[in-house]
Amino acid sequence: MNKTSRRTFLKASAAAAGSMLLARKTELGYAAVAKDAIVPTLSQFEYSEVRLLDGTALEQFNANHAFFLALDDNRLLKPFRQRAGLPAPGEDMGGWYTFSDEFDPPKNMTGYIPGHTFGQYLSxxxxxxxxxxxxPTQEKVQRLVRGFAPTVTGKFYVDYPLPAYTFDKTNCGLIDAHQFAADPQALAVLNHATDAVLPFLPEKALTRAEQNARPHKNIAFTWDETYTLPENLYLAYKRGAGDRYQQLAARYLQNKDYFDPLADGKNVLPGEHAYSHVNALCSAFQAYxxxxxxxxxxxxxxGxxxxxxxxxxxxxxWGPDETFRAPGSGEMGESLAQTHASFETPCxxxxxxxxxxxxxxxxxDSxxxxxxxxxxxxxIFGAKPLLEDGTTFYYSDYNNTASKFYHQxxxxxxxxxxxxITADYGISSYFRSARGVYVNLYIxxxxxxxxxxxxxxxxQKTSYPDVPETSLEVNVDRLSSFVVALRIPQWAGPGTTITVNGARFASDLKPGAFLPIDRSWKSGDRIEISFDMPTQLxxxxxxxxxTVALLKGPLALFATGDLSxxxxxxxxxxxxxFARxxxxxxxxxxxxxxxxKTFPAIKDEKYRLYHEVNS
Structure with missing residues (x-):
């Protein structure tokens, strides 16, 4: 009887929470979408407008899509349900994702930031x-949002070391669920989640030194990343979540210690956490x-x-040991013998x-x-795939005796x-202008x-860069005039050629710029590019x-076998x-x-990126 009563109570509570959220959605008028003050030179294609074809990019995207589609909803929602006092069926995810009494930073990171990546998986x-x-993917997104909604409570952030870090990802997931999966509740849930986290956020963006100066339970409480919040707060505002997101975004812009000196040309990166401070540059751009x-x-x-x-x-x-180094210090070179944590790769x-x-x-600018x-x-093309238990490729290793390994x-x-990032491969490959299309990546x-x-x-059909060529076929409903602008890499050698329908394109190629081909196009027209890939140290x-690395065009080549x-x-x-x-x-x-070998071709063998040569 008690179980039945509890089940009935929880259903009623969830329904009431949903009703309140939907009522608040109406009250706040989420239909209003804000416009940018600046219209960039180039615009981004919609995700649906770009399709990856057979190749590494599609393989990685398909593998990640299938992996997260198959993850059990109950496991993903478990830490939130636990903190909300709701039934929490399913196995623990483990690792950083699950609450644990073993958490003892930095010695034991089990239970570090429970639920922290939920928003990213949703995104x-x-x-x-x-x-x-x-x-099925849309249904899973909407099911996860429905499951997350009744768990939203400030209790989640009590004694939680990185509230801003996790909320930023929750924000991203919910605004993406709204924007890309047409979730009807996502923005209402976001506003509820924002109410829940605000009491646990500082009054402004804090540097890590400022966080360290405040009372903290353990060192992990000094690692929060409030300065990355504005990017997704601005996006929430622009996607219709409400005016307060614009105000919150401005509140967490790290102007004095980061954006002001960078804008003045002062390099304030050394000593800072690498990924989060690159990510914060995205906040600066959204502010612009x-x-x-x-x-x-x-x-x-x-920056x-x-x-x-x-x-x-x-x-x-960049960022050995996740830290930017002082120019002129030689620390980048020294890192080759000191660490295997050279670049935090997927992040x-x-x-x-x-x-x-x-x-x-x-x-x-190309x-x-x-x-x-x-x-x-x-x-990233060389990242090892995710394993079912959450084992994840994290660092690319550029040590003098390097190997590919999973995070512990x-x-x-x-x-x-x-x-x-694998979902973003398509939108990174092409851009639009009023005059036509810009071809950015050759995939x-x-x-x-x-x-x-x-x-x-x-x-676009290509085996680039292993074969230094690509071809693009035009298809149009009728004869049409527009520009196809091709990125000519800065490294491109003088032997680089472009043909249109087999005829040499009569234009001087300028490496380091986009080359516009402006003409009337008909279906079946073909552009072919042959790249002259110089060898460089x-x-x-x-x-x-x-201490030099060997590059062939855009490819870094890694020594394998006898590293001596x-x-x-x-x-x-x-x-x-070895062969074409x-x-x-x-x-x-x-x-x-x-x-x-190229990085994607390396499996379990030892390798070396840099070589000592005579002066």
């Missing part, structure tokens, strides 16, 4: 639905779009330039893709696409960003849109000029591909040869 599924139109204040664009642009020019490995990755790649997408849209491409082929804890942060894909009232598509930092083998500069520069289209490369060192 990844909502985006996957937008990409695929899969009804929403307010029109050029300071925030300068901050995002300068990213500091990352790209002073903090990056040859792979495009870092996700943040990297976001900020480069934003900056590319605002500026039309170098942001070049940077995105380098990270794509040399980091289950369900860490990178398990949340992995499905988000197998199809983009479809309306151009001047004409249904238009580009189909890139030093780890100015203090270690003879030495090669001269000339021998490295003489690298050749192969991911294996050969360096002849005299008596023997050194086998080089």
């Amino acid at each position: 990844g599924l909502a985006r996957a639905y937008a990409v695929t139109g899969s009804k 779009l929403s307010t029109g204040n050029e300071k925030y664009l300068r901050a995002a642009r300068n 990213f330039d500091f990352v790209r020019t002073t903090q990056s490995f040859a792979t495009g990755g 870092g790649a996700y943040g990297h893709f976001k900020v480069t997408r934003y900056l590319l849209r605002a500026t039309g 170098r942001y696409g070049d940077s995105m491409e380098r990270v794509l082929y040399n980091t 804890d289950k369900w860490p942060c990178c398990s949340g960003t992995f499905p988000q 197998p894909s199809r983009v479809t849109w309306m151009q001047n009232g004409v249904r238009t598509s580009l189909i 890139e030093a780890i930092d100015p203090q270690h000029p003879n 083998a030495k090669a001269s500069k000339a021998q490295l520069l003489g690298v050749r591909q 289209g192969s991911s294996d490369w050969i360096v002849e060192t005299g008596a023997e040869r050194m086998t080089m």
